[in-house]
Amino acid sequence: MEFENIVTENNEGILHIIINRPKKLNALNRDTIQELHEAFTDAREDEEVKVVILTGSGEKAFVAGADISEFADFSAEEGRELAAKGQANLFDFVANFPKPVIAAVNGFALGGGLELAMAAHFRVASDNAKMGLPETSLGLIPGYGGTQRLPQLVGKGRAMEMIMTAGMIDAKQALQYNLVNHVCEPDELIEFTEKIAQKIMRNSLVAMSAAIRAVNANYEDGVNGFEVEISEFGSSFATEDFKEGTSAFLNKRKADFPGK
Incomplete structure (x- = not known):
């Protein structure tokens, strides 16, 4: 554009x-x-x-x-x-x-x-x-x-x-x-x-998006940032990036995050 x-x-x-x-x-x-x-x-x-x-x-x-x-x-x-x-x-x-x-x-x-x-x-x-x-x-x-x-x-x-x-x-x-x-x-x-x-x-964009939401929640009136963190943390376990990140760590290789 x-x-x-x-x-x-x-x-x-x-x-x-x-x-x-x-x-x-x-x-x-x-x-x-x-x-x-x-x-x-x-x-x-x-x-x-x-x-x-x-x-x-x-x-x-x-x-x-x-x-x-x-x-x-x-x-x-x-x-x-x-x-x-x-x-x-x-x-x-x-x-x-x-x-x-x-x-x-x-x-x-x-x-x-x-x-x-x-x-x-x-x-x-x-x-x-x-x-x-x-x-x-x-x-x-x-x-x-x-x-x-x-x-x-x-x-x-x-x-x-x-x-x-x-x-x-x-x-x-x-x-x-x-x-x-x-x-x-x-x-x-x-x-x-x-x-x-x-x-x-080098890191997971999916995880970073979740982290942005969790950090910003701390500055929102009426929002419990700890609860947002818990929710985003739990949701991370369902992502392909989590599977790739943990697999790479356990197999001692560099992660190739799919961004999903």
């Missing part, structure tokens, strides 16, 4: 989804959010895609925020609709995606950009990355899950400070805060992230 605002590249099971609006520092507008939704929907159905790496074009920005010009004159109701639709179509969609999603954060990840990176299952950053939620400087609050996911990742106090000051932290601070898992040189970012993806691909 051809897109105007993003580029997709499949490299031996690793799908790169690249936000490609360099003149706008890859800012998110409605069209880009829709295209990302379509790309992730296609990736979910494509059996050749095992892992998704999400990044921005160039070295200046992952995503420098939302396109403010699109909603500067919105009413309260339009604002609620904007947040609800964006969360459903992209941010929650990515967070609950059944295949591993890694955000490769190159440069600025601000506002909606940081919210998109946080929706990924984990993050790798270049050492020139800058991250923040500056919405309060616009008279807003984060609307794409930022007030929920940031405290989950960095703790309530640090999240409150970042949101209230509307300031940025650098990659080193993000690593200290557990906001990112790794930091590397900008020209090594994609290669480094691909190496992690390759390690992931």
